[in-house]
Amino acid sequence: MATLIAPCNHSPQEDAEALQKAFKGWGTDENAIIVILGHRNIYQRQQIRTAYEEIFQEDLVKKLESELKGDFEKAVYRWILEPADRDAVLANVALKSGRNYYAIVEISSVLSPEELLAVRRAxxxxxxRSLEEDIASHTSGHLRQLxxxxxxxxxxxxxxxNAKLAQSEAEILHEAIKEKKGSQEEAVRILSTRSKTQLIATFNYYREIHGTSITKKLLDEASDDFQKALYTAIRCTTNHTKYYEKVLRDAIKGVGTDEDALTRVIVSRAEIDLKIISEVYYKRNSVPLEHAVAKETSGDYKNFLLTLLGKDD
Amino acid sequence: MATLIAPCNHSPQEDAEALQKAFKGWGTDENAIIVILGHRNIYQRQQIRTAYEEIFQEDLVKKLESELKGDFEKAVYRWILEPADRDAVLANVALKSGRNYYAIVEISSVLSPEELLAVRRAxxxxxxRSLEEDIASHTSGHLRQLxxxxxxxxxxxxxxxNAKLAQSEAEILHEAIKEKKGSQEEAVRILSTRSKTQLIATFNYYREIHGTSITKKLLDEASDDFQKALYTAIRCTTNHTKYYEKVLRDAIKGVGTDEDALTRVIVSRAEIDLKIISEVYYKRNSVPLEHAVAKETSGDYKNFLLTLLGKDD
Known part of the structure; x- marks a missing residue:
């Protein structure tokens, strides 16, 4: 369930003209941009981009980049790209940051096989360069393998x-968490080749035998980037809405806000299942997600995120 | 350049009926099967398969499997499958053999990225199960990684x-051949992520610095399955027609023939570049490939291979 509210009857040409009007004159009319782009689905946004190019002989994405700034610009930029292209950008940003590979694990573990291929193409x-080429150049050891x-x-x-396989591989994962020699490589093999259904059977078996979930165990023992990535992959595989709720919660809580994470989740999921994530958030925190986001952000950035979260204007 | 001779004007229905006639009665008319299927391109073969199913409510592939036998059956079976499906079968056969992974390296290193994806889908x-899942279950260590x-x-x-990269990675490959610790993993990274053009630049640089080609060096020093697979991957990347000539030469020479390898190369390349491979073979051995194949094979199997090699009836 999406949070995005998009009208059925929009005219790409009129939208393109309204956007161009918003760019003109003394300052940019950010609100007009939010009202239009924040209420258009992926097909409509691509139509607007095409119409804008046809009418004004200019790339709308470049224009937006030059007219906007800060977190608002980043969010609008990610929003206007096609999903596979956006994920390619997010993966590249993660690689350049040199330490935060969550976005890469999310893309690989949440998307369908064909969607993941589309990201690699983009x-x-x-x-x-290929995505795996860049990952391999930026990382090493078991983290790279994973x-x-x-x-x-x-x-x-x-x-x-295969129930028997689930049993034996649950034990291999248990050994990998304890960093038993050779078992990490096997954990990589399991996590990166088995089907999601098979993996979930393996994790269920783990809980049955060890009396605790594999993610809880990992959370207690995770000491390095490899184990953290393993943890993220498992969470994304078992229940990605709960995982995204946690990302949002971490991004919002404490002093300072992690705008990159906030933008990433809201922009990526607004058209898919942000409503469910938002419900999970409310259940867990007893605060509506919109309120929490509104409290931690400001200005056009805040208005844009709230629009994507389905707030009525 | 293909060796296959296929007419433009064929009727899938007539072909299907002629095949059914060949199956009927006391024995199978193998020659009729060779004359028809050995002269149809991939699109025509798929049309015949569809027509056969429509007319006789029976899968032509299954029928062929039950009517034919031995190397002839294997060759016809591989020939009638769509290329991606055939490669999937070849990869699976290689895995089950448990020691000969050439087919897997060939598929990965010769096909285009999209063709390789098609094999994984098939x-x-x-x-x-996924192809990588089965490979990972059957192998271990650096061979698995590669x-x-x-x-x-x-x-x-x-x-x-990137010329600088080619230089530094040529050195890494040199270390990997000498089995310097940690360098094998880097060799895997290079071979499995860099573009073919980039890899060829790297191999060229290797020859310049070390005065010998990397494949020659590997051939002298290759001691285990990992290094042999590395060798095959490099040969397939630099010049796959020369590589296939060598496979054919090895399959034919000495006592006994390696029918599996012979069939694999002829069936896989007949519609693509078997004519070039055949020319390379003649230059290298001063014997026409058809003569060499004719000498080493017999019966329907021989007639079928020679038909695919472009021999006029």
């Missing part, structure tokens, strides 16, 4: 499960 | 080259 088109394994996966999506 | 459809890395690759196919 990455190649944009950067003239990240490359995850992004290059093309998993079976059927329902068939 | 593998999933056929076996309900094979999984190769089949999951989705490389940049443009012409841009």
């Amino acid at each position: 990455y190649l088109d944009r950067y003239k 990240l490359v394994g995850l992004v290059t996966s093309y998993r079976y999506t059927g329902d068939e499960i | 593998y999933l459809d056929r076996y309900k 094979l999984v890395g190769l089949v999951t690759s989705y490389r940049y196919t443009g012409d841009e080259i």
